[in-house]
Amino acid sequence: MTLASDRTEYFRRLHHGSELLLLPNPWDVGSARLLASLGFAALATTSSGYAATLGQLDGSVTRDQALRHAAAIVAATDLPVSADLENGYGDSPEHVAETVRLALDAGLAGCSIEDFTGGADDPIYDRARAAERITAAAEAAHAGPTRLVLTGRAENYLHGRPDLADTIGRLQSYQEAGADVLYAPGLRALDDIRTVVSSVDRPVNVLAVAGGPSMAELAAAGVRRVSVGGRFAFALGALVEAARELLGGNPTALFARSALGAEAAQAAFAAAPPP
Structure with missing residues (x-):
C-alpha cells in the first residue's frame, strides 16, 4: 500500500472483518517499524506516548508537533495509521475541521477527536457542542476522495464522570454526526462494554486496561478494535x-x-x- 487512499480503504475494511483489530500505539519511528515487523495490520499514534519522548505531559504537545509526528509515523511503514488528535487542538468546530484537513494532508488513514475540553473545572464539552465538533470533523474527513476513518471519543470515564447513560448518549450523537468508529476510553466492565456495543451502530474501540476483559471476551462482546494508548511507550x-x-x-x-x-x-x- 503506497497511496493514502489505499491505506485508508484498507483501514476501513479492517473494522468490518472477521478478526478483532488490535491497534498498537508506537511513539516514534523505530517503535512503529518494530510493531509493523511483528505482524500488526495498522498503527495508531499516542498523544501521551509522544509527549513523553519530549519530556512533556500529555496535553502539552501543539497541533504542529502532533501532525509532524503523525506524518513521520505514516512514512515509517506501509501500514495505515490513525492519529490521536486530542480535542482537535481548538474549541470551535472550525478549528477541529482544520485539524482534520491537516491530518489528511499528513497521509493519515484515520484520526480521533475527543470531547475533553482540556480544563479541570469543566472537563467535558456540552453534548450538543461536542456533537457539533464531530459534525465538522466528519465533514472534513469525508469531503474528498480519501475518506478518513474518524473516531469519536467520549472521555467521561477518564475525567471523573463514570456515567454510562451519558456516555452512550454521547456516542450515539457522534454516530449521528458522522463518526465512523466510537470510543469511550476507561470502560472496564464487560457488561458495560456489551451495553455500549449494542447501543450503537458503528465499530467500537476499547482501551485495553489492567484487569479488564481478555481479547477473546472483547471480541465475543462485539468490540471491533482494541488499542493500548500510551502503555507501550510507558x-x-x-x-x-x-x-x-x-x-x-x-x-x-x-x-x-x-x-x-x-x-x-x-x-x-x-x-x-x-x-
Whole structure:
C-alpha cells in the first residue's frame, strides 16, 4: 500500500472483518517499524506516548508537533495509521475541521477527536457542542476522495464522570454526526462494554486496561478494535528497573531484555530501510 487512499480503504475494511483489530500505539519511528515487523495490520499514534519522548505531559504537545509526528509515523511503514488528535487542538468546530484537513494532508488513514475540553473545572464539552465538533470533523474527513476513518471519543470515564447513560448518549450523537468508529476510553466492565456495543451502530474501540476483559471476551462482546494508548511507550517501567539493577551492581536481567530488544530491532530495521 503506497497511496493514502489505499491505506485508508484498507483501514476501513479492517473494522468490518472477521478478526478483532488490535491497534498498537508506537511513539516514534523505530517503535512503529518494530510493531509493523511483528505482524500488526495498522498503527495508531499516542498523544501521551509522544509527549513523553519530549519530556512533556500529555496535553502539552501543539497541533504542529502532533501532525509532524503523525506524518513521520505514516512514512515509517506501509501500514495505515490513525492519529490521536486530542480535542482537535481548538474549541470551535472550525478549528477541529482544520485539524482534520491537516491530518489528511499528513497521509493519515484515520484520526480521533475527543470531547475533553482540556480544563479541570469543566472537563467535558456540552453534548450538543461536542456533537457539533464531530459534525465538522466528519465533514472534513469525508469531503474528498480519501475518506478518513474518524473516531469519536467520549472521555467521561477518564475525567471523573463514570456515567454510562451519558456516555452512550454521547456516542450515539457522534454516530449521528458522522463518526465512523466510537470510543469511550476507561470502560472496564464487560457488561458495560456489551451495553455500549449494542447501543450503537458503528465499530467500537476499547482501551485495553489492567484487569479488564481478555481479547477473546472483547471480541465475543462485539468490540471491533482494541488499542493500548500510551502503555507501550510507558513500558519505561522496564527502563527504571534496568537502571536500578545497574545502580545496584547486578544488571543480569538488563542484559537479557536488551538482547531480546536488539534482536527484534535488527530484524525490523533491516526489513524496513529508511524511505
